[in-house]
Each structure stands twice: as structure tokens, then as C-alpha cells.
Amino acid sequence: xxxxxxxDPNLLEDRETHGEHRKRxxxxxxxxxxxxxxxxxxxxxxxxxxxxxxxxNPVAHRLLSTFGSLKNVFEAPMDALxxxxxxxxxxxxxxxxxRELAVRCRRQEEDYMENSYVxxxxxxxxxxxxxxxxxxxxxxxxxxxxxxxxxxxNFLSFPPGQVNASRLDNRAILRAAANTNAAAxxxxxxxxxxxxxxxxxxxxxxxSLYSVLNGIRVELFDHVIxxxxxxxxxxxxxxNFSAFQRQLxx
Numbered sequence: 476x477x478x479x480x481x482x483d484p485n486l487l488e489d490r491e492t493h494g495e496h497r498k499r500x501x502x503x504x505x506x507x508x509x510x511x512x513x514x515x516x517x518x519x520x521x522x523x524x525x526x527x528x529x530x531x532n533p534v535a536h537r538l539l540s541t542f543g544s545l546k547n548v549f550e551a552p553m554d555a556l557x558x559x560x561x562x563x564x565x566x567x568x569x570x571x572x573x574r575e576l577a578v579r580c581r582r583q584e585e586d587y588m589e590n591s592y593v594x595x596x597x598x599x600x601x602x603x604x605x606x607x608x609x610x611x612x613x614x615x616x617x618x619x620x621x622x623x624x625x626x627x628x629n630f631l632s633f634p635p636g637q638v639n640a641s642r643l644d645n646r647a648i649l650r651a652a653a654n655t656n657a658a659a660x661x662x663x664x665x666x667x668x669x670x671x672x673x674x675x676x677x678x679x680x681x682x683s684l685y686s687v688l689n690g691i692r693v694e695l696f697d698h699v700i701x702x703x704x705x706x707x708x709x710x711x712x713x714x715n716f717s718a719f720q721r722q723l724x725x
Contacts, residue, residue: 625696
């Protein structure tokens, strides 16, 4: 006859206590984000994923006490990590994986800063878009999304003929701006069989987008038009946006 193993009621109580604590920590994280947590609390929560059942708070404290800082914890070699009481192979591997991912993200961010295009003027915007319009026989609307430094962080192109400058898909542009946390937007379209100057319909549609973006505190930096001969028109540089500003003030 098999003997049933007795379960220590104190152990069950500890597990329930840890479970409730983890639940509160996760809810706090979801509600407030990571910025409000101390280093040891963030490390403790990270270790949840390597140790789903034990209390990881003491382990987080021991790691920080042993290595002196969060940076040093993530830079410590595997054997030094596993020498800390409570740190097994799973925790050590998780820490090293996080370190490597952080390093790669940093490298990609540096590459982006070095290689991404900056739009700071109407000429910059024209030069960014004009090659993409070469040879197109239909009107195509394109949008570049910029960060606070004017760097292009996202790009949206509508299929030929689906949207033209007088019938902009403001909702799609607003959604993309919000999703990328853009600070500014640059709009572009082409005139395949004409000059670059905007039509009355172009100006009306641009003002509509300018107004709705202003409502979510995103700047419409420019709207450029590329003609069939490759010449470009910047509505910002040609005074249209000054008129938009005056209209909004009224």
C-alpha cells in the first residue's frame, strides 16, 4: 500500500502568499508600467519566468548584494551567477539571454540613428519621396512618420488608385501615427500628368489632415507633391501651412 506524502500546511500557505504577491506585482506593472519599480523589484519579477513557484525576492536581493548593481548582475558570467545561493541554471541563462537581447537592441538603435533619414525641410521631404514616384502613371499617396528629431521611423504607402490627395484615409494615417508614437507626419503624393502645384482639392484635404493630427498633438510637418518631371512642391515652404495655422486660431 502506497504511503501518502504529507504536505506541510506552512508550505501551502507560503505558496498562496507568494501567488498573491506575484499577482499584485503584475497588476501594478500592468497599471503603472515598469518605471515605478525599484531595481530589485524588476529583477524579482524577471525571475518569475525562471522560477514559477518560489519566492524570488530574496534571490533578487542576493544578486544585487553580490554584484553591486543591476548592470553588474547582467554582465556577470554564468558560473559567477550560479554560485549565488538560489540561482540555478535557468535563472543564470535567463539573465544572460536578457543581457544579449539588450545589447542587440542597442546596436540596432545605434544603426538606426546612423542610417535613418532626417526630414528637417521641404527639400528634405521632396528628396526622400521623389525617387519612389519615378515612372508611376497613377496617383499614389505615401506618408512618412517622424520622431522628435525628424528621423523617419515608419512609412505608409497606399495602393495606386485606392486613395488620392483629395480623398485621404485620415483614419489609417492617425492610427499609424499613434501606433508608432510619431511626433510628426510628412504627406506626399504625385501628379503623374501635371505640374507640382497643389489643386484646391489637395489644399482642402491637407487642411483636414492637418486639423485632425493637431487634435492628437502630432504635427503635419509638410505635404509634398511630385510632378511627372520630378520637380517637387512643398506646401510648407510655399506658405500653405501658415494659412492652416491662421484657420485653426479662428
